[in-house]
Amino acid sequence: MRLRNVKGSREAIADNEYCIKDYEGRKGKWNEVFGNDNPIKIEIGMGKGTFIMEMARRNPDINFIGIEKYSSVLIRALEKMAKEEEPPKNLFFIRMDAEFIEDAFEKDEVSGIYLNFSDPWPKNRYKDRRLTSGRFLARYNNILKKDAAVEFKTDNQDLFSFSVEEAKNSKWNVEYETRDLHNTPENEGNVMTEYEKKFSALGNPICKMIITRDF
Ligand code: SAM
Numbered sequence: 001m002r003l004r005n006v007k008g009s010r011e012a013i014a015d016n017e018y019c020i021k022d023y024e025g026r027k028g029k030w031n032e033v034f035g036n037d038n039p040i041k042i043e044i045g046m047g048k049g050t051f052i053m054e055m056a057r058r059n060p061d062i063n064f065i066g067i068e069k070y071s072s073v074l075i076r077a078l079e080k081m082a083k084e085e086e087p088p089k090n091l092f093f094i095r096m097d098a099e100f101i102e103d104a105f106e107k108d109e110v111s112g113i114y115l116n117f118s119d120p121w122p123k124n125r126y127k128d129r130r131l132t133s134g135r136f137l138a139r140y141n142n143i144l145k146k147d148a149a150v151e152f153k154t155d156n157q158d159l160f161s162f163s164v165e166e167a168k169n170s171k172w173n174v175e176y177e178t179r180d181l182h183n184t185p186e187n188e189g190n191v192m193t194e195y196e197k198k199f200s201a202l203g204n205p206i207c208k209m210i211i212t213r214d215f
Contacts, residue, residue: 028106039111049077
């Protein structure tokens with residue numbers, strides 16, 4: 001994603017009601033933030049938030065948290081929330097590098113993780129920074145409930161191959177795998193992300209994998 005420094009975005013985020021600042025203090029207590037015990041699903045690297053806002057609208061009995069590393073991107077999602085006539089009550093945001101995800105969530109606190117069009121980090125020396133690397137999967141293992149899934153979409157074939165391999169090497173189960181999501185029956189109900197709209201309009205097939213683990 002091309003990043004532009006958006007002037008004042010840090011300050012705007014600090015005051016925003018949809019953005020949770022002291023996420024470390026909420027660890028194990030996210031149900032208090034939402035005021036119910038509904039399952040919590042998170043999207044890591046949610047960009048401008050189109051996907052997670054639509055997911056929250058379609059699934060009022062699930063709580064959603066969007067995580068984004070950069071204020072200048074997150075601010076766009078917060079602006080969208082502000083423009084909504086009825087912003088979804090089951091959605092909050094955190095500005096955080098996912099490297100520290102275990103500081104925000106307790107073991108078994110998360111019922112699902114969405115990774116959409118994650119940055120590819122094409123150079124091999126940066127492969128551990130990919131959000132589907134074994135290093136990140138180990139972090140996800142420490143916050144996910146048993147049977148919870150990680151769902152990953154991308155149009156990047158190399159990143160997809162890496163991700164499927166990495167999941168298998170880390171002993172996760174690949175429950176679902178396609179390199180052409182939009183032409184499979186499983187596409188029904190698919191919520192498109194901003195990148196997904198952009199790249200599928202260019203004719204790029206969309207890959208998706210769903211992984212779970214037994215440990
Ligand atoms: N998910 C959106 C979509 O599909 O339209 C945005 C995709 S964009 C290519 C990747 C996003 O992930 C960027 O907004 C980037 O800032 C964010 N990101 C990358 N690494 C991250 C990390 N370690 N923690 C949190 N967000 C991250």
